[in-house]
Amino acid sequence: MCLNECEDWxxxxxxxxxxGTPLAYDDIHEIRNRxxxxxxxxxxxxxxxxxxxxxxxxxxxxLQAASSGSLTGGPLGLPIKDYYLxxxxxRSSATMAKCSREFTHGIVDTQSAALESA
Numbered sequence: 001m002c003l004n005e006c007e008d009w010x011x012x013x014x015x016x017x018x019x020g021t022p023l024a025y026d027d028i029h030e031i032r033n034r035x036x037x038x039x040x041x042x043x044x045x046x047x048x049x050x051x052x053x054x055x056x057x058x059x060x061x062x063l064q065a066a067s068s069g070s071l072t073g074g075p076l077g078l079p080i081k082d083y084y085l086x087x088x089x090x091r092s093s094a095t096m097a098k099c100s101r102e103f104t105h106g107i108v109d110t111q112s113a114a115l116e117s118a
Contacts, residue, residue, distance in 0.1 A: 006014070009031055016023045025031045036043040084100035085091045101107040 007028070009025070009028055013023050013025065025034065032043060041049045080086055082100050082104050084096045084104060090096040098109065101109065
C-alpha cells in the first residue's frame, strides 16, 4: 500500500482492500489488460470506432429519459454562458472578470486599452 504518493488506480486498489473486496489487479498493466477485455475500444489507440445506430439510439433514449427537455434533432447549445466565470477561483479573479467583460460581453475597458497601447 502506498503511503505518500499514489497513482489513482493504487488509491482505488487500497480502498477496495479496506472495503473488504480487494481488486485482483496489482499493477497498471493488469488493469489495462482487463479494460481491454471489457471494452476493447478503450485500448485501441490511434483508431476511430464508428458508433452503430443501435448504440446511438440507446444513448439518445437514456439521455431523453434523464432530461426534462426533448430531442429536436438540431444542434446542441453550449451549457456554459460565461466561460471565464465557471468556477469560484475564476469568479474571484480580476483578470478573469476582465476577460468576461471583454470577450463574453464585448465591453472594452478603454483605460486599460490606452495603457497597453502606450
